[in-house]
Amino acid sequence: MNERCCTEFSRSSLLRRAAAEAGSGLPAIEPGMPVPAGTGLDRRSFLARSAGLALAVYGAGTLRLPGLEEGIARAATGRPILVSVFMAGGTDSLSLLFPHADPEYRTLRPKLALPDSGLTFAEDARLRWHPAATAFEALHREGKLAVAPAVGYADADQSHFTSRHYWEVGATNAGLRTGWLGRYLDRAGEPDNPLQGLSLDDELAPSLAAARVPVSALRGADQYSFGSHNVWGEVESRMLEAIGALGGGAGTAGDPARAQAGAIATQADQLRRQLQPFRVKGPDGNRFGSPVAYPRHRSAFPQRLAGLAAMISAGLPLHCVALNAYGMYDTHSEQPAALAAGLQVTGDSLLAFQRDLEARGVGDRVLTLVWSEFGRRAKENGSNGTDHGAAGIAFLMGTRVRGRLLGEFPGLGGGLDRQGNLRATTDFRTLYSSLLEQWLATDAAAVIPGAGSYGRIPLLR
């Protein structure tokens, strides 16, 4: 997969991993590349016992960990939740929702143009959904998916790293170090509840990087289990009980280190029991007691969404959540197979998530934003793929969403800029400002620089 995407893309993800200590003598890998928001934030591991989660907490500053524990237990739980899903690499919007009836389409895409899928789009007769995008089509038909077919910003930067950075920080400013959701939480969040900004990943999503309040990262709610090879059944149950018993004896031994090691074994045993609810199997063998079936797929994405629905349903104080969609969308070559695989798993997982939330009775509390750092060039390249473009596609999903067209599709005739890239009809800051005001009930001007200069669109029913 790596050889098929451009080197800049893999390098920027490497840099995100490597640049742990911002500016400590690290030479910029590419001069001018922005430092990712949240880089260098203090990170501590922490077990939120009240929530039953092993969290990596970021930016808690001088707050002691017991304070965070109390904060989570006390935090407000009824707030609306915004979930941000990132499709990494620059999704080809001209395939995801393709201009079937645009006369230029087959000229620009002689090899990649898709045949009529029959998956029509009500508000624009020119458009068709990609054959692997059946889930998006169904959600839109039900009025639960708003679609911005040409979203971006003027003079789009075609670097993955820079354009993604702009979207993450909510401004075309390479120097900003806080994410747009992080700044919102700094304003409206709590000083001691790291679950209010949750990254379902090994590391913090830059959009959640806050300056003042703690936020967190979690690999999965079901990651706390103790197995052993060739040990099962009753013996396994006895073994798990024995972990706690190992701690019991050591507490009386009088040696501080031995007592500590024993106490931790006992705590680990208690935590394992507390986390049992997140490992309950539902119908169809789903984890997290999900009432619906998620796609069976090796990637973490479907199960992360399933775990997220279970956490929301369990009343954990989540507020802004970020995770990465399945798929590699930087399709410079052999696009058809890679794109179809990504869209199918991502769409089906999102549909299952939406159905799950509704079945659990929490659908009205959750709105999901799906985005990518840019779209792709209208004209295909010589490798059965497409290069970096400008405007791309974004979705809003939820029962409270006004599931209509946002902005318009500008067409391939007059809608391309001088470089042959799609022009944006909706600025991403219009989307963010509208979300902040209408969904999160906050003043967008306090979060998005120059929010007043971008329009607003009604997003909710």
Add this chain to the structure above:
Amino acid sequence: MAARRSPQPALPVFRGLFGPAEAERLLWRAGFGPRRGEAKRLAALGPRQAVLALTRPGREHFVGPAPHDEGGRPLAPYDAWGHDHVWWLDRMVRTSRPLVERMTLVWHDWFATSNDGVGSQKLMLNQNATLRRFWLGSFEKLLMSVTVDPAMLLWLNGNRNEKRAPNENYARELMELFTLGAKRGYSEADVREQARALTGFRNDYRRGVGPVEFRYETARHDERLKEVFGNVGRWTWRDACQLCVRHRLHPSFLVEKLWRSFVPTAPPPATRRALERLYVGSRFGTRPVVEAILRHPDLYEGPRMVKSPVVFTAGMLRAAGRGIDTTAWSWLNGLAGQQLFHPPSVAGWDDERWLDTASFLARWQTAGTLLKPAALDPKVAAPFDAPKLVERALGYWGRPTMSSSTQRALLGFAERSLADARATPWKRQQYPAMVENALRHLIAVSPDLQTA
């Protein structure tokens, strides 16, 4: 009336019974635990010779199979992610000179440099070779070598420290973390003056290669007078190091920090003063200090210490006689909180806080990864006898010293599991081997094996 006892000597040595349990503790504190039978062999030497065998070892040789990755390929420690970690772990597992590796780890924690800021496994391994070369040598020479080490120059911005734009990063840590301790005997003015003394290093960047050509350029060095700790002169980087090592508060800092690497309790004041005299008297040599610590009664009679994730893992591999055949130890140790060449900050790892519920799970997984290839097949018979199963599982780990409470917990587990099986023929056949597998795993995470 009994003869008057001589006063307690300033540097007492352990004169109690030096049996396998004491030798086992010495091997954990000054190395990575015993191989099978090693504790007994070391105990036979007596306490003095046992310490000297560690501090003055013979030529290095490696015991056990050569390391490779999961595909059977040789390790690529300069290039492949995680291979640097297992390359060093392999030395810890196979070396005949465990204290060399242990001291290298002490210095890595002391001069904590992270590849997160260096960005070159090769430069990190070069630094590692420097730390190993000075393992029990002169601290002053070690400090000077570290000061000009390319990885350190990158990590603490020594390469950007020039006379027109001094960078205080290294100067501050030189005193705060490496030689004197926070707020001990230096001022903010000393930080600024030391930074000027340390100016002059630089390097180039070559596209596709990274940092190259580390060098000292007198044109970038600030040649004017500096005042450091009240001494005025045209100090250079050498003087900056020497002024720290000769500072009156340096010996106590070094002795205390070195002591804490081996013993969890504070040194008695008389011992600390005697160790300081030993250190200064040997012109800042660390061998006599470490030898005295390793012979001190507090090491053998005092409380236990929690093993770090890397020490725990290397020790399990040594006990099980397994070499490096996977790079999984790199991420497993990372999950447990200790990825080599990636300390959390320039202050190193927090040795007081190795254990929490998250790192406990990581240690369980580490032990599971170690046990898996040799796990018993439940279809192969094992004795239907709880004490025998416990005995066999302890044998797997080379019969480490176990507390009676842990032994009771293990036996209770085995008895209950066999009772579950008593009435069902297939369970009677299959449960014993499963119980033995589980016992091996439980022993590995028991408070006895997590500490030494």
